Amino acid sequence: xxxxxxxxxxxxxxxxxxxxxxxxxxxxxxxxxxxxxxxxxxxxxxxxxxxxxxxxxxxxxxxxxxxxxxxxxxxxxxxxxxxxxxxxxxxxxxxxxxxxxxxxxxxxxxxxxxxxxxxxxxxxxxxxxxxxxxxxxxxxxxxxxxxxxxxxxxxxxxxxxxxxxxxxxxxxxxxxxxxxxxxxxxxxxxxxxxxxxxxxxxxxxxxxxxxxxxxxxxxxxxxxxxxxxxxxxxxxxxxxxxxxxxxxxxxxxxxxxxxxxxxxxxxxxxxxxxxxxxxxxxxxxxxxxxxxxxxxxxxxxx
Amino acid sequence: xxxxxxxxxxxxxxxxxxxxxxxxxxxxxxxxxxxxxxxxxxxxxxxxxxxxxxxxxxxxxxxxxxxxxxxxxxxxxxxxxxxxxxxxxxxxxxxxxxxxxxxxxxxxxxxxxxxxxxxxxxxxxxxxxxxxxxxxxxxxxxxxxxxxxxxxxxxxxxxxxxxxxxxxxxxxxxxxxxxxxxxxxxxxxxxxxxxxxxxxxxxxxxxxxxxxxxxxxxxxxxxxxxxxxxxxxxxxxxxxxxxxxxxxxxxxxxxxxxxxxxxxxxxxxxxxxxxxxxxxxxxxxxxxxxxxxxxxxxxxxxxxxxxxxxxxxxxxxxxxxxxxxxxxxxxxxxxxxxxxxxxxxxxxxxxxxxxxxxxxxxxxxxxxxxxxxxxxxxxxxxxxxxxxxxxxxxxxxxxxxxxxxxxxxxxxxxxxxxxxxxxxxxxxxxx
Numbered sequence: 220x221x222x223x224x225x226x227x228x229x230x231x232x233x234x235x236x237x238x239x240x241x242x243x244x245x246x247x248x249x250x251x252x253x254x255x256x257x258x259x260x261x262x263x264x265x266x267x268x269x270x271x272x273x274x275x276x277x278x279x280x281x282x283x284x285x286x287x288x289x290x291x292x293x294x295x296x297x298x299x300x301x302x303x304x305x306x307x308x309x310x311x312x313x314x315x316x317x318x319x320x321x322x323x324x325x326x327x328x329x330x331x332x333x334x335x336x337x338x339x340x341x342x343x344x345x346x347x348x349x350x351x352x353x354x355x356x357x358x359x360x361x362x363x364x365x366x367x368x369x370x371x372x373x374x375x376x377x378x379x380x381x382x383x384x385x386x387x388x389x390x391x392x393x394x395x396x397x398x399x400x401x402x403x404x405x406x407x408x409x410x411x412x413x414x415x416x417x418x419x420x421x422x423x424x425x426x427x428x429x430x431x432x433x434x435x436x437x438x439x440x441x442x443x444x445x446x447x448x449x450x451x452x453x454x455x456x457x458x459x460x461x462x463x464x465x466x467x468x469x470x471x472x473x474x475x476x477x478x479x480x481x482x483x484x485x486x487x488x489x490x491x492x493x494x495x496x497x498x499x500x501x502x503x504x505x506x507x508x509x510x511x512x513x514x515x516x517x518x519x520x521x
Numbered sequence: 522x523x524x525x526x527x528x529x530x531x532x533x534x535x536x537x538x539x540x541x542x543x544x545x546x547x548x549x550x551x552x553x554x555x556x557x558x559x560x561x562x563x564x565x566x567x568x569x570x571x572x573x574x575x576x577x578x579x580x581x582x583x584x585x586x587x588x589x590x591x592x593x594x595x596x597x598x599x600x601x602x603x604x605x606x607x608x609x610x611x612x613x614x615x616x617x618x619x620x621x622x623x624x625x626x627x628x629x630x631x632x633x634x635x636x637x638x639x640x641x642x643x644x645x646x647x648x649x650x651x652x653x654x655x656x657x658x659x660x661x662x663x664x665x666x667x668x669x670x671x672x673x674x675x676x677x678x679x680x681x682x683x684x685x686x687x688x689x690x691x692x693x694x695x696x697x698x699x700x701x702x703x704x705x706x707x708x709x710x711x712x713x714x715x716x717x718x719x720x721x722x723x724x725x726x727x728x729x730x731x732x733x734x735x736x737x738x739x740x741x742x743x744x745x746x747x748x749x750x751x752x753x754x755x756x757x758x759x760x761x762x763x764x765x766x767x768x769x770x771x772x773x774x775x776x777x778x779x780x781x782x783x784x785x786x787x788x789x790x791x792x793x794x795x796x797x798x799x800x801x802x803x804x805x806x807x808x809x810x811x812x813x814x815x816x817x818x819x820x821x822x823x824x825x826x827x828x829x830x831x832x833x834x835x836x837x838x839x840x841x842x843x844x845x846x847x848x849x850x851x852x853x854x855x856x857x858x859x860x861x862x863x864x865x866x867x868x869x870x871x872x873x874x875x876x877x878x879x880x881x882x883x884x885x886x887x888x889x890x891x892x893x894x895x896x897x898x899x900x901x902x903x904x905x906x907x908x909x910x911x912x913x914x915x916x917x918x919x920x921x922x923x924x925x926x927x928x929x930x931x932x933x934x935x936x937x938x939x940x941x942x943x944x945x946x947x948x949x950x951x952x
Contacts, residue, residue, distance in 0.1 A: 232828035232837060239844055243903050249576040250902070251914060258896055258913050265791040 277371025282331035374402025554854030556602030618677020636716030667766030810894035811882035817904025
């Protein structure tokens with residue numbers, strides 16, 4: 220009996236299938252527009268030739284800290300770099316000044332912080348603020364690679380950002396070069412055997428640093444031991460973080476006129492080195508992936 | 522010929538191993554269905570790379586607190602249901618086997634649980650956190666239940682050969698229980714010693730069960746291959762293993778690939794459109810979009826067939842209960858509930874449908890009817906939409922996939938017809 224029935228269409232159940240396909244259809248409409256938008260963004264990012272240099276000043280400095288440096292960089296340059304300055308407030312609000320010129324493929328973006336005090340706790344906070352700004356910038360300008368520059372604590376903020384935030388972007392946006400200028404990786408400690416908490420933690424997480432990054436660590440020599448504020452040994456401690464971890468790590472000591480800690484950004488040698496090593500568009504192919512600005516990805520993919 | 526097939530399949534179904542498999546899985550259907558439901562929540566709603574999460578913009582809409590709770594609850598439930606499914610399978614497999622020969626089933630079940638947890642423990646013993654290694658063990662996961670069912674079956678057989686016959690007494694007292702315990706002592710001991718030896722072999726040779734390099738090599742060969750002579754056999758092998766209860770190869774095969782070839786495809790598509798990609802028949806995208814169709818090719822089409830063409834209330838109920846889970850990619854309730862896994866009836870459809878789909882899709886790509894699916898697709902994307910989204914909204918891909926889906930339904934129809942004939946046959950024989 221059941222034998223004969225089996226190919227008969229079961230009309231009662233067709234409502235279940237209608238519900239199912241209605242839900243799928245209803246979902247596919249927003250999914251379709253989401254997909255179009257995402258793939259459009261991907262396309263834009265892929266085709267982007269923008270490769271900004273993002274600069275972070277040290278403690279007690281504002282977004283205007285690099286004005287003289289930028290002036291020197293743009294001097295006698297037929298294609299001067301346009302400058303965008305982003306100031307991050309304590310609550311993470313961003314205020315912009317300046318702009319990126321259309322057609323400028325290598326603009327300078329300066330990210331500064333309202334709270335610019337010294338200390339490891341604040342460096343961690345500033346790295347978080349830097350990330351807020353970076354996230355916004357990457358969404359707006361859709362670049363697929365960039366270069367980073369940090370003076371003094373700025374270099375430490377970049378290092379912390381690389382170890383704790385960069386993985387959210389790394390599949391889409393590559394940091395190709397990092398130049399730190401007189402960054403005290405061991406703070407004011409001049410003996411490498413006495414590592415500060417910060418240096419220990421930088422070393423602990425160094426495996427997270429990108430393998431394709433080129434790092435340049437610049438230091439100033441006013442005396443044989445320091446640039447007047449930061450001990451040379453503290454700058455040299457960077458090698459314990461970067462050496463054999465990134466693609467290349469180069470240490471450069473600048474001496475002579477304007478080699479003091481605070482004068483270094485206006486030092487002509489430094490400007491030359493920046494032109495030589497930092498400002499040069501790099502060809503990059505991005506990898507497709509979806510970046511999220513929250514750390515939920517990390518938790519899920521354990 | 523149909524009669525011959527029905528006879529052969531019924532004959533296989535009456536072998537003790539397959540009787541045990543059927544009874545065990547049918548029994549565990551509720552756990553698998555509930556587990557699959559939470560897996561949809563975990564992968565589909567609380568996972569940042571899922572479709573629903575992204576189109577409803579949960580990043581900003583959902584509060585962190587709610588997300589934390591939801592993520593913890595769904596992850597935890599998946600872990601204790603699907604993640605430890607092997608324990609339940611081993612228990613019931615031993616129980617059903619022992620019961621088949623009228624032995625004391627409960628002790629057999631417990632002995633099987635001891636053996637499998639011991640093996641799981643030794644299989645991950647060199648990891649740092651031993652308790653965690655046990656909970657996360659791939660041996661216990663629903664994707665590796667072949668191992669669990671074999672252990673349960675063998676422990677049941679040990680009770681068959683060494684246990685005393687057992688008749689269930691309604692009012693057990695202290696004395697009868699003590700007597701019962703002594704009766705099970707020898708087979709329990711033999712089972713545990715057997716488990717001990719098996720565990721030591723695993724430990725000594727550092728056998729990572731279900732995690733071998735060989736399987737990984739297999740998958741990456743498919744992910745990077747542009748050659749149908751590699752892709753189709755590997756797909757057949759992976760679906761065969763999935764049918765046999767080892768789901769890991771298939772599971773990792775059908776996730777979005779980040780291989781260099783997939784990148785190259787996507788970069789080319791971003792520049793000149795999907796039609797001009799360098800690897801037209803790339804294994805990873807062929808399997809994901811057309812071959813396995815995100816579970817739609819077997820599971821969703823089977824649900825359609827069951828709902829429309831069978832008149833068996835129980836089967837329809839299972840299909841209805843799992844319709845939501847299957848639509849979003851969690852098939853365990855269905856594969857265990859029917860069952861599909863280790864069910865001779867579904868062996869041929871499971872093994873050949875994905876391969877047929879791939880061949881037809883490859884032919885259609887070469888004739889430029891459809892384009893390869895090269896864009897990454899979010900988790901929890903309904904299977905029949907993967908090729909559409911993966912080709913950045915190509916309508917001919919969409920229509921082609923729907924036709925392929927209907928073809929899969931037509932291929933599955935005879936299986937259902939034969940299945941009903943077998944059931945009748947079994948009922949006739951009073952089994």
